[in-house]
Each structure stands twice: as C-alpha cells, then as structure tokens.
Amino acid sequence: ELRDFNFASGIKKNAGVRLRTPKHLFEEVAFLKEKYKIDSFYFIDDLFTLDEEMVSGFCEQMIKNRMNLVWGCSSKVNTVNYESLKLMKAAGCIQLDFGVEKASDEQMHLLKKGTKVREVKETFKNCHELGIRAFANMLINTPGETEQDLQDTIDLLEEIKPNIVSINVFTPYPGTEIFAETQGLTREEYPLLMKNPTKLAAEMPEKFRFAKHSVDLGAFASREMKRHNKIYPNISIFFNPKYLRSLWHSKNKSNYVKQT
Structure with missing residues (x-):
C-alpha cells in the first residue's frame, strides 16, 4: 500500500521498505535536541504513520522522557x-499533512489512492476535536476529471474545514502508470510540465490537460486556496498551547525575536 498510487513519485519497484525502530528514531531526536537545542521538527517522510507500532513506540518514548518538543508529519x-492521534498529540504532534487528493471514492479508486471519502471526513473530524491542525492537499486536472468532481472538491473542503488547503495541478511522474498512459507526453516535455503545469494545460490542452472539463485550473486553485487559507480562521494555529510552551522554553527565543 505504501507505493501503490499510480500517480506518486516513489512507485514500488519490487523493493522492500526499511523502517526505523522507535528506539533508533527517538535517540536521533534526543541527540538533535541535546546538541542543536531544537524545539520543533518535521518528519520528511511521505507516510510517517504507515507503521502503527513504530509510531506508537516513538510517541511513548517522547512522552516517557518528557521531550517537550512540537512536531509534524x-x-x-x-x-x-x-x-x-490522541497519543501523537500527547507526544507533541501539532500538525498532520494529508494527501486527500480527490473528493469522491470513484476518483480515488482511479488514482489507486486506497482511501475513502468517509475516512477523510472522520480523520479531519478527529484532528479538529483533538486540536491537531490538519492540512489537505488536493489534486486537480486528473485524468477524466469533470466539473462535478471540482464541485465535489469544493463541497468536501467546506465540510472537513482543513486548517490549510493546497490545490495542486496534476503532474504525471515518469515511471508511474498514469505517465505511461498520457497522450504522447515525452520525457523531454516533463520538465516543462513540472515548471508550470497550469500554463501548459491551458496552452497545450491536447497534451497537458488530462481533465474532461475546460475550467481555468489556475483560477480555480487560486480562488479555493484564498477561500480556505484566510488568516483569521487560522489564527489559532499560532496559539496552540504546545507550540507556545515549546517557544517559551526554547533555547532559541532570542533568534526568533531578531528574525521578526
């Protein structure tokens, strides 16, 4: 399940996955705190929560040793x-970034996402109840996408109320199933698509527009992100108790003040 998405960049190639042990992971965080006086960190891992036992073991170590660090993944x-989620919050987690991508089970199935809309709704509800800020990353211009799919995206975002929304124009990565199925997309053209997919989708729809509709992708993404990323509804992000406590005890307070 880790790399079965047919649009993701890290497609599984008959290779195993090497996972860190909770002890090893905790020791590295403890080292960073001791040597570099960190007060927060973010796991650069496509799917940190894949192994429930690893995550719970790491969180228990963080709680047991009273690390008082805030983190996200x-x-x-x-x-x-x-x-x-409750355990992760107790261990200092204040932010989770979710690749929601689409707003219908049918579209998620086409992308081999392996998730359901009901799971999206339940997880965002849980995050809001626990006070964990939840980010939603969405995809538009996916193969076969219709105007109704865009409306479904609008409706879902209104319902789950993410703290931050990112709407990205679909880019097919080389090596994925969708890349292989694209209409004449060459490897030479791929860098162009990465540089400005919105512009290319508008100027060369025969190759770079994968959706069925003709909606202005850039305008749609800009409008919806502005709608959901307003400063006032998200002001609570900066007043998270764990975040403020970590900031107060930080060894780097003077640097933060200088930077502001």
Whole structure:
C-alpha cells in the first residue's frame, strides 16, 4: 500500500521498505535536541504513520522522557484513528499533512489512492476535536476529471474545514502508470510540465490537460486556496498551547525575536 498510487513519485519497484525502530528514531531526536537545542521538527517522510507500532513506540518514548518538543508529519487518513492521534498529540504532534487528493471514492479508486471519502471526513473530524491542525492537499486536472468532481472538491473542503488547503495541478511522474498512459507526453516535455503545469494545460490542452472539463485550473486553485487559507480562521494555529510552551522554553527565543 505504501507505493501503490499510480500517480506518486516513489512507485514500488519490487523493493522492500526499511523502517526505523522507535528506539533508533527517538535517540536521533534526543541527540538533535541535546546538541542543536531544537524545539520543533518535521518528519520528511511521505507516510510517517504507515507503521502503527513504530509510531506508537516513538510517541511513548517522547512522552516517557518528557521531550517537550512540537512536531509534524505527513500522513494518510486510513493509517490513523482517534486513539493513535490522541497519543501523537500527547507526544507533541501539532500538525498532520494529508494527501486527500480527490473528493469522491470513484476518483480515488482511479488514482489507486486506497482511501475513502468517509475516512477523510472522520480523520479531519478527529484532528479538529483533538486540536491537531490538519492540512489537505488536493489534486486537480486528473485524468477524466469533470466539473462535478471540482464541485465535489469544493463541497468536501467546506465540510472537513482543513486548517490549510493546497490545490495542486496534476503532474504525471515518469515511471508511474498514469505517465505511461498520457497522450504522447515525452520525457523531454516533463520538465516543462513540472515548471508550470497550469500554463501548459491551458496552452497545450491536447497534451497537458488530462481533465474532461475546460475550467481555468489556475483560477480555480487560486480562488479555493484564498477561500480556505484566510488568516483569521487560522489564527489559532499560532496559539496552540504546545507550540507556545515549546517557544517559551526554547533555547532559541532570542533568534526568533531578531528574525521578526
């Protein structure tokens, strides 16, 4: 399940996955805190919550040793539940980034996402109840996408109320199933698509527009992100008790003041 998405960049190639042990991971965080006086960190891991035992073991170590650090990671809505989120929060987690991508089970199935809309709704509800800020990353211009799919995206975002929304124009990565199925997209053209997919989708729709509709992708993404990323509804992000406590005890307070 880790790399079965047919649009993701790290497609599984008959290779195993090497996972860190909770002890090893905790020791590295403890080292960074001791040597570099860190007060927060973010796991650069496509799916940190894949292994429930590893995550719970790490969180228990963080709690047991009273690390008082705040942190965040990327997750998937069907790899966490209320209890695991509760434990993560107790261990200092204040932010989770979710690749929601689409707003219908049909579209998620086409992308081989492996998740359901009901799981998205439940997970965001749990995050809001626990006070963990939840980010939603969405995809538009996916193959076969219709105007109704865009409306479904609008409706879902209104319902789950992410703290931050990112809407990205679909880019097919080389080596994925979708890249292989694109209409004449060459490897030479791929860098162009990465540089400005919105512009290319508008100027060369025969190759770079994968959706069925003709909606202005850039305008749609800009409008919806402005709608959901307003400063006032998200002001609570900066007043998270764990964040403020970590800031107060930080060895780097003077640097933060200078930078502001």
